[in-house]
Amino acid sequence: MPSAWTDDTTNDQSANDASSPTPAADFLTTEIYNIGAQPGIRSLPPSPERDFLALTWGPVVYRTAYSARADRLLPVFLRALSHEVQAAIPRRLPGTPKQRHLLETSYACKVFSDETRFAGAGAGAEIGAVRRAFHDWKRADLALPLMELPARLRVCLVVDEGVLRALERMMTTTTTTTQEKDTDEEAAEGSAEDGSEKGSGEMCYGSCPVIMVEENFPDRRRRDSNPADGEYPGWTQNLSGRESVVLMVYTMDRYLSRKRARSPPTPPCSDEDSTDMKLARLASLFPDMALDALMEILLASGGCVETATTTIQAQASLYPPKKRSTAGATPAIQTSLNAHMRISHLQDQKRSLLTRKGKTLHLYAPEDIAAHTPCTIIHNFLPAAQANALLLELLDESKHFSRYRFQLFDRTVQSPHSASIYVATPEQHRQHTAEYTYGGTYRATVRQTTPHLRAVSGTVQQAVNAEIQHRIRTVYPGGRKLKYQSPKEWMPNAAFVNCYDGPTEAVGYHSDELTYLGPRAVIGSLSLGVEREFRVRRIVPTDDEDAAAAAAEDPEAPEDTSEGRISAHTAADKTSTPTKAPIPSEHNNNNNNNNNNNNNNSRKSPTISSPAAAATAAARANAQGQISIHPPHNSLLVMHAEMQEEWKHAIVPAQTISPHPLAGNRRINVTYRWYRDSLHPRHTPRCRCGAPTILRCVQRRRETRGRYMWMCYAGYAPGKKGCSFFQWADFDEDGEPLWDKTAVPDDAPWLENFVEGQDQLEAGVGGHVGNEKGNASI
Ligand SMILES: O=C(O)CCC(=O)C(=O)O
Numbered sequence: 001m002p003s004a005w006t007d008d009t010t011n012d013q014s015a016n017d018a019s020s021p022t023p024a025a026d027f028l029t030t031e032i033y034n035i036g037a038q039p040g041i042r043s044l045p046p047s048p049e050r051d052f053l054a055l056t057w058g059p060v061v062y063r064t065a066y067s068a069r070a071d072r073l074l075p076v077f078l079r080a081l082s083h084e085v086q087a088a089i090p091r092r093l094p095g096t097p098k099q100r101h102l103l104e105t106s107y108a109c110k111v112f113s114d115e116t117r118f119a120g121a122g123a124g125a126e127i128g129a130v131r132r133a134f135h136d137w138k139r140a141d142l143a144l145p146l147m148e149l150p151a152r153l154r155v156c157l158v159v160d161e162g163v164l165r166a167l168e169r170m171m172t173t174t175t176t177t178t179q180e181k182d183t184d185e186e187a188a189e190g191s192a193e194d195g196s197e198k199g200s201g202e203m204c205y206g207s208c209p210v211i212m213v214e215e216n217f218p219d220r221r222r223r224d225s226n227p228a229d230g231e232y233p234g235w236t237q238n239l240s241g242r243e244s245v246v247l248m249v250y251t252m253d254r255y256l257s258r259k260r261a262r263s264p265p266t267p268p269c270s271d272e273d274s275t276d277m278k279l280a281r282l283a284s285l286f287p288d289m290a291l292d293a294l295m296e297i298l299l300a301s302g303g304c305v306e307t308a309t310t311t312i313q314a315q316a317s318l319y320p321p322k323k324r325s326t327a328g329a330t331p332a333i334q335t336s337l338n339a340h341m342r343i344s345h346l347q348d349q350k351r352s353l354l355t356r357k358g359k360t361l362h363l364y365a366p367e368d369i370a371a372h373t374p375c376t377i378i379h380n381f382l383p384a385a386q387a388n389a390l391l392l393e394l395l396d397e398s399k400h401f402s403r404y405r406f407q408l409f410d411r412t413v414q415s416p417h418s419a420s421i422y423v424a425t426p427e428q429h430r431q432h433t434a435e436y437t438y439g440g441t442y443r444a445t446v447r448q449t450t451p452h453l454r455a456v457s458g459t460v461q462q463a464v465n466a467e468i469q470h471r472i473r474t475v476y477p478g479g480r481k482l483k484y485q486s487p488k489e490w491m492p493n494a495a496f497v498n499c500y501d502g503p504t505e506a507v508g509y510h511s512d513e514l515t516y517l518g519p520r521a522v523i524g525s526l527s528l529g530v531e532r533e534f535r536v537r538r539i540v541p542t543d544d545e546d547a548a549a550a551a552a553e554d555p556e557a558p559e560d561t562s563e564g565r566i567s568a569h570t571a572a573d574k575t576s577t578p579t580k581a582p583i584p585s586e587h588n589n590n591n592n593n594n595n596n597n598n599n600n601n602s603r604k605s606p607t608i609s610s611p612a613a614a615a616t617a618a619a620r621a622n623a624q625g626q627i628s629i630h631p632p633h634n635s636l637l638v639m640h641a642e643m644q645e646e647w648k649h650a651i652v653p654a655q656t657i658s659p660h661p662l663a664g665n666r667r668i669n670v671t672y673r674w675y676r677d678s679l680h681p682r683h684t685p686r687c688r689c690g691a692p693t694i695l696r697c698v699q700r701r702r703e704t705r706g707r708y709m710w711m712c713y714a715g716y717a718p719g720k721k722g723c724s725f726f727q728w729a730d731f732d733e734d735g736e737p738l739w740d741k742t743a744v745p746d747d748a749p750w751l752e753n754f755v756e757g758q759d760q761l762e763a764g765v766g767g768h769v770g771n772e773k774g775n776a777s778i
């Protein structure tokens with residue numbers, strides 16, 4: 001992959017330089033950075049093909065000449081083409097040196113070479129074989145959607161005998177006559193450097209013909225590409241001088257050569273129906289098509305059902321559906337499950353069919369993620385420029401991040417990534433460093449929120465509230481919120497920012513600490529930079545496991561502790577061998593009464609965890625298999641109310657990563673959280689060590705499953721010993737703690753959120769339901 005993307009982007013100047021607004025930056029954004037997030041491409045499983053599509057630009061070439069001479073000339077042609085393109089970059093796509101470097105190094109072409117399929121399919125009628133192959137590669141092999149493909153997927157080049165003959169003539173002429181030096185200095189420099197064979201390096205290839213074939217898919221940005229205009233679907237073919245032909249394809253309004261007569265405008269479609277209604281009409285016309293595909297076509301047709309219908313019919317007649325090729329597919333990876341499954345209330349039952357012991361199921365499509373995990377994902381969440389600005393801001397901030405230390409059995413270890421908490425005010429800063437504890441200690445790195453972090457939190461707040469409401473309507477039993485879930489509007493007032501620098505940085509399986517968020521907490525998680533694997537696995541035992549657990553000695557020991565308290569590896573997860581996670585020892589739940597003040601001394605000390613117990617717990621947690629999500633740059637993952645109690649999540653180490661143009665090897669993740677005033681440490685119980693306790697939920701033991709408890713966590717702080725304090729925690733239906741609030745003085749400062757100008761949020765989906773003490777959000 002492009003070496004330039006591994007450049008030292010810790011240098012702010014270079015990172016900013018890469019995003020300065022120039023034609024080159026514009027090109028990089030539209031043709032590369034945004035491509036990975038395009039519908040379809042973003043749903044491809046990790047593969048060289050996806051990297052090619054998401055990280056490079058350049059033409060797709062079909063070779064139709066297969067003689068010995070062609071074998072010799074094709075590499076010359078490709079080198080010459082690359083040379084032409086490199087030479088044309090500064091002319092056609094001016095930009096900063098960094099941008100130019102990125103453009104130069106991310107150029108890649110893909111050559112299809114298959115004598116049995118393409119031999120002789122050069123020009124004229126036979127070009128149809130190339131068209132069909134090009135089309136099938138995109139539609140059947142890659143399963144890309146119909147619309148809005150990048151330029152390289154709408155134009156292919158054909159190298160036939162004629163093209164190579166012309167090239168050979170030029171080479172002969174060039175080597176036998178006085179060399180006609182390319183007027184373009186850049187071209188000459190490039191050719192000298194590229195090591196081309198003698199004679200090809202300094203030729204002027206501008207006059208070498210190349211066959212260019214365009215597929216005229218409708219493009220929502222071009223009214224005249226509407227299929228209802230009459231000429232759709234169509235292909236055109238050019239014999240063009242090749243100088244910069246590839247760049248011309250990209251730069252000249254995308255499709256340069258098609259001189260189509262403008263048809264009279266399409267009669268306006270009725271716009272009275274809602275999108276749902278239109279979608280329903282399309283679905284009834286094309287019952288075999290997936291709803292998301294229909295939605296994409298509908299959007300690309302400007303919301304017009306008639307246009308969408310014509311598009312689909314034209315596609316169907318030209319390219320009847322072909323069985324999807326499995327060649328090259330990665331085993332055990334599903335790109336989309338929605339052909340088989342739809343969201344319903346039977347999630348668990350369906351998931352159990354999907355995930356199996358020790359196996360990882362990779363999900364990409366948002367509807368699959370929503371159906372089979374406790375998360376929803378929104379791709380392309382922020383405007384691209386805002387996401388990039390936030391990323392750059394946080395990359396800069398990350399030099400202040402720290403690794404937290406925690407006790408792992410008898411060792412003190414560091415978190416395998418760095419992080420910082422962000423809050424809105426100096427008062428909150430004080431509270432987060434001196435009052436809130438995390439896994440038994442105070443956090444050293446707490447920082448005041450940054451401009452972009454703050455600006456984005458309003459958007460996150462709106463989206464998360466909308467997703468919560470949607471989840472309640474479509475997934476939760478009876479269309480009602482879960483027991484203990486807050487009915488109030490979700491209002492983030494702290495952000496945890498993590499930085500994973502390189503493939504080995506990770507965070508092990510954990511659930512996020514509920515101590516200050518309360519039961520059924522929702523968290524908004526924004527991913528920026530490098531795409532990494534976010535894995536989830538369900539920890540609620542199945543009936544079989546219940547039976548086994550009942551017979552076991554240590555039925556309640558969780559696999560690991562709350563967030564971040566896990567070893568620095570998780571390679572174990574990849575191989576299904578047990579994770580070495582610290583285990584807070586079981587609290588004994590035999591005492592199942594509701595006495596909140598009942599300290600149960602029969603609980604073992606939390607520090608007496610052992611690697612063997614961790615292994616058992618990890619193996620148990622692995623029994624139901626795991627699901628892998630791949631949040632791309634600029635995606636918002638909402639961890640819904642069922643997540644923290646019933647699932648664990650991790651960022652697993654990667655074997656390889658695809659560098660991000662701005663972030664290099666780094667991934668930044670922001671989790672927006674809503675700290676509840678009613679769970680401020682001034683309220684929560686203290687243990688016998690005098691330390692604040694943490695809130696946990698019982699999952700393993702059937703009799704007490706779903707109950708919450710306060711427990712001592714001091715034993716997880718480096719060098720400290722904990723006590724065996726344990727107390728049941730009770731909440732009302734809405735997750736508000738049931739304790740004597742009058743005992744707490746009410747003059748303490750309350751939490752404040754980030755967002756200035758609250759009015760912009762009040763229009764948010766789900767309505768403004770009110771707020772504890774009128775907080776605004778982060
Ligand atoms: O980086 C991520 O996506 C997850 C981070 C996380 O789990 C956490 O901060 O608790």
Ligand SMILES: [Fe+2]
Pocket residue numbers: 510511512563649
């Ligand atoms: Fe987490």
